[in-house]
Amino acid sequence: MTVTPVPLPLPLTSPDSSASSASPADPASPKSRGRGLRPSRRTVLAAGVGGTATALVLGAAAPAEPSVSADAISAAAVREEYLHGWRGYQDVAWGHDEARPISRTTHDFFAPGHTFGLSIVEALDTLFLMGEDAEVIRCCDWIEQHFDPVQNADVQIFEVVIRLVGGLLAGYQATQRPALLARARELADRLLPAFTASPTGMPYTHVNLRTGAVRGKVAALAEIGSNAMEFGLLSRLTGDARYYDASLRAYRAVISRRSALDLLGTSIDVETGRWADCTSVAPNAPVDSFYEYLCNGGALLRDAQLSSWYQTLTAAILRHQAVRAGGRLWFRSVDFRTGRPNGPTTQLELGAFYAGLLGKGGAVREGSAYFDSWTAVLERHPVLPESIDYTTLAPLDRSGQLRPEYANSAFDLWRITGDEHYKECAFRWFLAMRDRQRVPGGYTNLRDVTAPAGSARSYDDLTPGYWFAENLKYLWLMFSGTPRFDYRVGMLSTEGKALAGLRPQWL
Template identity: 65%
Template sequence: MLGHPTSPQLPHPSRRLLLGYAAGSALLTATAAAVPGAQAAAQAAPSRSAFASADTPDRPPMPGDAQAAAAIRAEYLHSWYGYTAHAWGYDELRPLSGGHNDFFADGHSFGLSMVEALDTLYLMGCDRELASARSWVEDNLDPTQDVDIHVFEAIIRLVGGLVAGYLTTRSDSLLGRAQEFADRLLPAFTSSPTGIPYTHVNLRTGQVRGHEVALAEAGTNIMEFGALSALLGDPRYYDAAMRAYRAVLSRRSSLDLLGTTIDAEKGRWVDDHSTAPNPPVDSFYEYLWGGGRLLGDGELTHWYHTLTRAVLAHQSDRRDGHPWYHTVDASTGARTGPTHQSELAAFYAGLLGKGGDVPRGAAYFDSWTAVLDRYPVLPETIDYTDLSVVDQGSQLRPEYANSAFDLWRLTGDARYKQAMWRWFDRLRTHLRVPGGYTVADEVTPTSVRLDDLTPGYWFAENLKYAWLVFSRTPRFDYRNGVLSTEGKVLAGAL
């Protein structure tokens, strides 16, 4: 764990030098070469294929761990080379058109996919690719752009990515960039009369805007800011994050439930419905547990258990033997809203497990497996009463894989490894294109219609979880490692 920010005790674990880890890279290369058809599979670009019906869901045969790890690494590099060929220096790749996308604001790029990829490239032993990405970030990433930036996304992606990049490379330049970004984001917190951060801040001027704040945006910052405070011996970041948490927690209902959106200036709920674990509240709960684990902060852990007991008591539902979570009025517990569940909520299976309730986590994971039984890839939103699609897109989300990794790490149960391989195989079959991987515009039980975007988080999360399950890499501490909501390794890089 990271030391408490007020008395930093950040460990510097012994590890192989970044670019001197030739043995691991050689092993991976040799493994890939030994897999029949591995190189051909890495180059092939399958179009959508027929999907087994829901009555007989496909269960692809499990390869050996080394073979699986080689395939996962090959697909990651297939995506990476698509990005480097067509979108180098830009935030995100459009793999079908060969174009690029600015994530935060048109005309402003931060090389987001490179920042997102730093620790994944390290874990996968892609040292040459890591050296190139690190060099670009160190030389070109500009935290002083005159642009209003989304605070939540900047913290989990840019600050988190740079901190994880530092922890895997020990580049002081990356840590300095993380500090500069955090300093330019702090006015969103310090300008707020309640401490709940505004949604946007101008990086150059410090001007803030956006006082109606989704719950996740109010609290998904303690892990990155706490880690940064510990690394720098500067409590300002940790203190800002904790002030925001306390401001929200002090406004919970008598049922210990929280609303969805809060006014950062007035401290009043704009939307007082509890929608956990759906967005836009999801990672608020995740960071209570994660912050407690990373920082050794018992207050955060206590808050996690308090709120989780309330969610389980008032929002649990069950359909066809599977648990789900419905929306309620935070003050009364009365049920409100439709029976919708977002794929983003699939992370909750792993969180429940990490929080000490493996049976509930396993059961909720099975709920999402039932959805994957019905569709080629997981759709964005379903109606859990009949598993029909509400939002037909599929945005290359990593939450199901995140939970598979978490539950596998907790239990060692091979069924989570099987689930991970099946999920990976589906993505490879349906969302792989010659230029990388792309989101889908429409998912039905029998087909997938492709869109044209590789989100930056693809390089941070999806295949990292799969790689960690199958590779048993010596570059990660499986016992003590801690990942952020964006899959960044904030503790446990070896």
């Protein structure tokens, strides 16, 4: 397989404003590009998805009542599956972080013996967007009565910020319940020592919520820079600048250490400021959301500095890391000082989000091409494996972790372009997830995506909390046209939390 470097594209520009406002209610809707991948969503629905769709979509017989749109049928199917997963969590794990739907047991995500009700916090704004107000109220009541931000537990800063602080902030913006904002602030206060105790301002990876003790001095970029959206919004809502100031100081410390090529390494010693790993692996983990928060944080907070950093770093990634393999766009790892290839031809599923991010940052052509690359993987492996060799599309890690990144990019690119192609791809992704990862107690990870559908040996017995925050939220927003979300200005975090655009209901 020949791997060919991709020439530097045209300078990044902002997407056309008329295209970026595309929404289900008022889409800028070019026809589907008709790439002949699989039968269309309308055809699939006609074959039985949603139960009563046949006459409505095939036109075999005129319905007695006004026909239901394919989008409405898709939205109903998405909602049904979300509630199936939610009921599974409620039945066996209510109040715990995560459910193991097959063994009907629970999983503590942050620290053994400690629960933060992670799935409850993750689900808040998704349930709100789906109009499940009774469930939202139940979740808010549990948080007000049981959520404890001062547990004697060492927690990872990155996960707490994007999952708990972000979830509480989204829940507050949906419901306007003051206790949710108060809990978010209490939790953020407990995280700040990881930033303030660091000589460079780049946070340690872990902090004890009760004692403030910090540990983990070598941090990956995502751990350092995935907080600007949550901390910036918290500063805006509370009038307390400490949170956003801490985030910006950490960002400046990293950006100031970029190479002469405008590339960044993978991990850094937060005490000395020396790079621990000098390989640029973007857009793969563990650096992925560092770049995402520059772009999205700049837009959410109207911070031109964040946006400028994003453009500078992205231009360098496209110049030095973009390659073509088999005619498809991928991103190779390189030495951040020289730009020379450095590492295997591996691409992580977690990097699939980058297609949408490129589009949001103005590189729509490159974003679309990268999305098509992952669509080719989805054609070969209906459930995306955790990692692949991008020269052959063969799986390297065969597990399927219920990841949302492909759907995330489909949603982002659909909003930018209005192209129905992205909705078709997202729905095929949804059907494969439903066919292969649905179990009586909800949804579960897979050990091996290449195993036959329904094979008991393939199930891994965990519904990760992010499934309630992300996977089906993207599809619901694409197909439902919910009035609870302002599609013109709405913005989601890396964990799918709606940090802008929610229309509150004061529940």
